[in-house]
Amino acid sequence: MLPRKDAVIIGLGWTGAILAQQLTDAGLNVVAIERGPYRDTSTDFNVAYMQDELRYAVRKDLFLQPNVEAMTMRNNASQTAMPMRDYGSFLPGHGVGGAGVHWNGHTWRFWDSDFSIKTHLTQRYGAAKLKGLMLQDWGVTWNEIEHSFDAFEYLCGISGKAGNVQGQMQAGGNPFESSRSRQYPNPPMKMSYAPTLFAQTMAGMGYHPFPTPSANLSQAYVNPLGIRMGQCTFCGFCERFACGNYSKASPQTTILPVLMKKPNFEARTECEVLKINLTPDGKHARSVTYLDANGVEFEQPGDIVAICAYGLMNVRLMMLSKIGTQYDPATGTGTVGRNYCYQTSSAARMFFEGKHFNPFIGAGTLGQSMDDFNGDAFDHSKLDFVGGAGLNCVVSNGRPIGNRPTVPGSPRWGAKWKQATVDGYNNSMGFSAQGSSYPVRENYLDLDPTYSDRHGRPLLRVTFDFPDNDIAMSHYISDQLERLTKPFNAKHAAVSRIQKGWNAVPYQSTHNTGGAVMGADPKTSAVNKYLQSWDVPNVFVVGASAFAHNAGLNPTGTVGALAYWAAQAITTQYVKNPGALVHA
């Protein structure tokens, strides 16, 4: 048994680092317990060898290794879940910084109509439109949380162009975003050829393209903590890699240089939390049990426990610790494991002749986007679905093991393959549709009955397939993509179409959401609007696990905002009067 701390944080990625920074500023004694190693820019994200596609993008050197923690998956309850022996469809992070180390840097705000999605869609289309979906309001309103988005964007130095500042529309920004209090801290990145062509073409069709809000910095920046960041060099080794230039926002480049020096903060790395220990009545968390790198077990007591791992691991840790009630799709009861969502994506690719797109000049968020077909930006009254997709023409890389498009129908080996590869590499551009994912009764998370981890604890079981609503949405979007490729006059254009049967093998998106969702009703949410467990009020569960649905927008901006929002509730309300912040 170790000395008591005011707060024990599990996981030192984006949410753990933000909570630790805010809680220590408020004078609390905080320990963060992190399963992976301490990694930093100068030592581990070395500018001399970070540009190694095989090591980092293919062999996934920085990611969570399945031998540390795997998950099982199936498309529906009639199947037997099997372990994902290698991660493919999504790639959770590992170590200090978490997925914030290897993300692309797309930094969106969910919309006001997301936080009140059920109310909004019911008012506009009637309740029957939502039949079969478990859409629900998030319990927090846009006006309450807007300043938390602002805090995260200024921490990161997001480069972008606002579209709506305090209700005033801004030319060149996103007209569909919700009203923000001020501009982005940095101007948009310079654009390469493909996104420029995309924006010109879309604007010519009457749509509203704008620079994708980016955590790859357009210029040198000093953030509100006094930490200096550099300008992005468009190196093309961003997502799946760590940044060697201090120009991609991560916990390492925005928080840790200040946090680590605080005497009231301590990080324990390579220490894996096994469970959170509750008092016998199950209503209070006493401590967490963890193993250090030598396999020695420790018990760390704390007044507050903040679960800040990757969203899926947050949910599993709640299940292993018996915090809240397991969701049961047969009865619809229980809250932990509920409303698991993903992302519903498709893409267009075009091939030209005699072009020089130079795809290797890239960054995780070097691009142009448009939201004309996202969320509820367009009228759904005559459509058989709700939701939509953000369209993004982002040139992240031209790394050739993974990224060498050829005209559809080309051979995959032999002399003709080689010629097709040469023809396609510099002559091709694409854009993608990142579609929303809405909750349904049969998509959920629980513990696997058969497979266990290296410590003998059951693996998380993911039961998921694309719901009919989302398939219909995505096919509508694919129709739009086909139409939108026409004015480019490409020699060949190809558009992908999603189908039933989520496949765990090819990479799709590390945007797994839900399972411990926030809300106003303890019957349908695991945590309240402050991300505080309804069942164990000194436990806060922070991350995309709290999303009640997933939008057609990358989640990290909203994850960062939720972390600031929860930290504010802890430091201004909870510490003064520990206990439930919301009485149901």
Next chain:
Amino acid sequence: MQLVLRALSRRRLLASVAAVPILAASADGRTISGELPWSPFAGEPPRPVNPLGWYFFTPGEAATIEAIVDRFIPGDHLSPGGKASGCAVFIDRQLAGSFGQSSRLYMKGPFMPGLPTQGYQGDLTPAGRYRLGLRALADYTNSTYKKDFRALTLEQQDTVLAGLDGGKITLKLKSGFSTKEFFELMLQNTMEGFFADPLYGGNRGMASWKMIGFPGARYDYRDHIDKHNQPYPKGPVSIYGQV
């Protein structure tokens, strides 16, 4: 060329070996407070492979793989072939290392047949899959052509590979490991070797990067970001500074 590579590899190998004890010291779990942890030379640079000899393949297997990578990537006016580019050496070193042993993967049982959406569920590591697959391929070509794969004509080799790819040939493998999976594994690893940094044994002379116009490890394109639709003027560099 071979001598130059060898000298370079040896020098780099020594340099990277020197860094190992420092790494080991930082491998334990630890408590960090009041400081930003930092120690000199704490990085973990990759180690260039020794290009000589075989670490995993038997001589017969190596000859077969060399023939296969040369059909996947035939030498022509665009680039040298897969064998001359070192793809077989690359695969050999990968199989002899962590990748070949599945050391980072979830390898706990029970092993049961899964659905295609659930990914590979066999208990064989990549090293085991190559060993079994190459033996089954030799059995097939010897029973069909009375020859090892490497002794077939180039046309026959292409016919066999297309048969593995397209489902016309079924090798005698084992439950949970299909002929198609064996083919895909070989094709994927060949392409990895051809397009990866040369330090891993393939892509000798950065042949593939020159072929498609990928500048490799340059890491800074601020001078070309707004030169739209203009060819990038510089050739590739590798991590260890080949130009």
